Amino acid sequence: MQDDATPIQSRDGEVAAGIPVPHGCVVLAATPIGNTGDASLRLIALLQQADIVAAEDTRRLYDLARRLGVHVNGRVVANHDHNERQKADSLLDEVEGGATVLLVSDAGMPTINDPGLAIVRRAIERGLPVTCAPGPSAVLDALALAGLPTDRFCYEGFVPRKASDREQRLRSLHNEMRTMVFYEAPHRIDETMDALLAAFGPDRQMALCRELTKDYEQVRRGTIGQIRQGVIDDPPRGEIVLVLAGASAEDVNEASPEVLTAEQLARLAQERAKSEGVRIKDAIAEVVKEHPLPDGSFPNRKEVYQASLSLRDSA
Ligand code: SAM
Numbered sequence: 001m002q003d004d005a006t007p008i009q010s011r012d013g014e015v016a017a018g019i020p021v022p023h024g025c026v027v028l029a030a031t032p033i034g035n036t037g038d039a040s041l042r043l044i045a046l047l048q049q050a051d052i053v054a055a056e057d058t059r060r061l062y063d064l065a066r067r068l069g070v071h072v073n074g075r076v077v078a079n080h081d082h083n084e085r086q087k088a089d090s091l092l093d094e095v096e097g098g099a100t101v102l103l104v105s106d107a108g109m110p111t112i113n114d115p116g117l118a119i120v121r122r123a124i125e126r127g128l129p130v131t132c133a134p135g136p137s138a139v140l141d142a143l144a145l146a147g148l149p150t151d152r153f154c155y156e157g158f159v160p161r162k163a164s165d166r167e168q169r170l171r172s173l174h175n176e177m178r179t180m181v182f183y184e185a186p187h188r189i190d191e192t193m194d195a196l197l198a199a200f201g202p203d204r205q206m207a208l209c210r211e212l213t214k215d216y217e218q219v220r221r222g223t224i225g226q227i228r229q230g231v232i233d234d235p236p237r238g239e240i241v242l243v244l245a246g247a248s249a250e251d252v253n254e255a256s257p258e259v260l261t262a263e264q265l266a267r268l269a270q271e272r273a274k275s276e277g278v279r280i281k282d283a284i285a286e287v288v289k290e291h292p293l294p295d296g297s298f299p300n301r302k303e304v305y306q307a308s309l310s311l312r313d314s315a
Pocket of ligand 1: 033034105107108109110111112113114136137138139182183184185209210211212213214239240241
């Protein structure tokens with residue numbers, strides 16, 4: 001298997017001869033996610049012929065061009081998360097003047113957890129043409145290798161870093177029936193696996209896919225419990241994608257939470273406060289936690305408290 005360090009032997013211009021490049025257009029192009037050999041002929045032609053190349057990191061762009069053995073003839077500009085909105089209009093002015101603007105990120109598909117969306121949106125607003133030279137992306141690579149259903153899936157990107165946000169996000173996915181794809185970094189895999197275990201239990205099937213397309217590509221398949229243990233025993237290094245099986249119809253029927261009104265929650269809390277001899281505020285806190293809303297957030301405690309006061313007053 002080829003990795004990043006191995007240059008493709010090609011003579012500039014020869015490889016992609018005859019591949020047409022559109023003029024007066026923004027072209028998003030996917031770049032390899034680890035294996036230089038995954039570069040498409042269109043990417044090579046675009047690197048050679050685009051008037052402007054907007055790259056997430058210009059050094060990485062030149063490094064890719066070197067490995068591909070191609071010369072970037074156009075003007076290279078930096079286009080990263082922090083400046084892409086400001087950059088969009090000036091790049092689109094060039095497109096309006098007939099230029100080919102190639103947009104690439106460090107690896108994979110632009111716009112997928114990478115810059116690119118700002119210029120696509122602005123091009124649409126300005127009625128300017130935008131097209132794509134598709135190619136490698138870790139989402140589809142991992143999905144195809146996981147062995148889980150591919151007929152319906154959703155891409156969830158990175159789970160939030162803050163524990164409470166992460167828990168809420170995962171709770172909101174509890175009844176998700178589609179296969180779910182998450183991106184992850186090795187230094188956060190421990191806490192993410194703990195969160196998956198807490199949210200979905202140990203028995204769901206999943207796959208941990210690392211270093212895709214590279215020499216040390218590895219796909220670990222198993223239950224959440226098994227993969228969690230594997231991460232402890234043999235911590236995975238490199239870039240990671242997690243693929244998680246969706247809920248079965250039975251899971252959803254069993255778990256589907258009824259959305260209760262503030263008054264219904266207040267009644268439950270009052271019953272609990274009475275039967276367990278706890279303060280109404282504590283009973284409300286417990287009841288609210290047991291009845292998350294479909295988006296994974298919890299009902300508003302103050303509203304439930306108000307409802308409980310109204311019930312008491314009208315009793
Ligand atoms: N635009 C990219 C794409 O289309 O896949 C994603 C960029 S995102 C900033 C980087 C994340 O993608 C990594 O943290 C990892 O989760 C995933 N990723 C990228 N390359 C990968 C690879 N070769 N193997 C596994 N995961 C990869």
